[in-house]
Amino acid sequence: MxxxxxxxAELVKRAQGGxxxxxxELVSRYETKVYSLVYRMLGNREDAEDALQDTFVNVxxxxxxxxxxxxxxxxxxxxxxxxxxxRLRKRGRQDKSESEFLEEVYSVQQQARSQATLPDxxxxxxxxxxxxxxxxxxxxxxxxxxEAYRVVFVLRDIENLPANEVAEVLDLSVPAVKSRLHRARLxxxxxxxxxxxxxx
Amino acid sequence: MDCHEMFEGLSEYIDDELSEETCRxxxxxxxxCENCQVVINTLKxxxxxxxxxxxxxxxxxxxxxxxxxxxxSGEES
Numbered sequence: 346m347x348x349x350x351x352x353x354a355e356l357v358k359r360a361q362g363g364x365x366x367x368x369x370e371l372v373s374r375y376e377t378k379v380y381s382l383v384y385r386m387l388g389n390r391e392d393a394e395d396a397l398q399d400t401f402v403n404v405x406x407x408x409x410x411x412x413x414x415x416x417x418x419x420x421x422x423x424x425x426x427x428x429x430x431x432r433l434r435k436r437g438r439q440d441k442s443e444s445e446f447l448e449e450v451y452s453v454q455q456q457a458r459s460q461a462t463l464p465d466x467x468x469x470x471x472x473x474x475x476x477x478x479x480x481x482x483x484x485x486x487x488x489x490x491x492e493a494y495r496v497v498f499v500l501r502d503i504e505n506l507p508a509n510e511v512a513e514v515l516d517l518s519v520p521a522v523k524s525r526l527h528r529a530r531l532x533x534x535x536x537x538x539x540x541x542x543x544x545x
Numbered sequence: 546m547d548c549h550e551m552f553e554g555l556s557e558y559i560d561d562e563l564s565e566e567t568c569r570x571x572x573x574x575x576x577x578c579e580n581c582q583v584v585i586n587t588l589k590x591x592x593x594x595x596x597x598x599x600x601x602x603x604x605x606x607x608x609x610x611x612x613x614x615x616x617x618s619g620e621e622s
Contacts, residue, residue: 372612377602463584
């Protein structure tokens with residue numbers, strides 16, 4: 346016999362009524378996704394575990410007030426993204442200023458005008474760029490993104506949320522999401538180019 | 546279309562979100578501008594590399610500690 350899958354909305358209603366098994370089922374459904382999101386935002390296991398716990402403790406505290414105006418997953422991602430951002434701020438690291446960041450983002454235009462041919466490392470095999478030192482370069486590049494850009498990039502390009510859902514999670518317009526995503530991608534491209542051009 | 550206009554639309558171009566007419570203009574520009582072609586190739590590669598990173602697995606001990614906290618929080622609320 347086919348087992349009927351209970352929807353998130355139904356589980357939320359049961360959990361709001363005090364059903365702890367429904368609450369644990371909701372946690373089990375999303376714990377891996379939330380962990381992956383906060384890990385990518387924070388870059389280490391210890392902070393990711395703290396942000397994961399903060400997320401679900403905050404969900405439990407606020408669940409009674411959740412009115413299903415957005416889907417449960419969108420609401421949960423919002424709490425998770427905020428938990429990760431709070432942890433990032435606690436580290437006390439200063440992001441690059443907006444002008445310094447944008448200067449680096451658009452430095453590629455300058456290079457395209459002044460260099461005869463830009464190095465094309467796009468034919469390097471993925472396997473070589475996803476392991477060892479190269480993989481570290483990918484992680485370091487994300488760590489350099491200012492938080493407003495990092496959270497958009499992680500939600501859209503790593504967690505694969507559609508742009509309109511990212512906009513809802515972060516309370517931004519879709520054009521603002523696309524603009525931040527584009528700048529984040531260009532910044533990462535420039536960062537990777539500095540390392541991978543030598544390899545190709 | 547010049548290089549600057551092209552740069553602004555690159556992400557939407559690789560995400561296939563632009564009109565056919567704009568895509569045609571971009572392709573025309575790319576035919577004559579080798580550096581823009583390199584930027585688009587490496588931008589696409591950047592996005593595909595991050596897509597290819599496997600999701601971070603939730604370690605078993607982290608999961609156990611989370612569920613312990615959930616049970617405690619659930620009992621308190």
